[in-house]
Amino acid sequence: MIKSELVARLTARYPHLYHRDVERIVTTVLDSISKALAEGHRVELRGFGAFSVKTRPSRMGRNPRTGEPVAVGEKRAPFFRTGKELRERLNAGTPES
Numbered sequence: 001m002i003k004s005e006l007v008a009r010l011t012a013r014y015p016h017l018y019h020r021d022v023e024r025i026v027t028t029v030l031d032s033i034s035k036a037l038a039e040g041h042r043v044e045l046r047g048f049g050a051f052s053v054k055t056r057p058s059r060m061g062r063n064p065r066t067g068e069p070v071a072v073g074e075k076r077a078p079f080f081r082t083g084k085e086l087r088e089r090l091n092a093g094t095p096e097s
Contacts, residue, residue, distance in 0.1 A: 047085035054079045
């Protein structure tokens with residue numbers, strides 16, 4: 001699902017809200033999560049999951065064309081861990097082995 005689909009579904013589910021207001025709410029929530037992660041904070045949405053930032057150390061990589069070594073700098077990457085309730089909802093219909 002993309003952001004515009006989410007806005008459309010929420011607008012259909014809550015017809016008393018204007019489309020532009022729903023779009024502004026969704027954008028504000030996503031921007032707030034992005035800002036918090038950029039500042040190094042962890043964002044937890046109970047029952048859904050937690051967003052955090054993992055730091056990948058610098059390393060020596062290889063240029064795939066030439067094969068020569070290339071220095072790859074340290075990077076920060078977003079990481080998402082699902083919450084217990086979300087995992088249970090996803091696995092509710094699957095038989096256990």
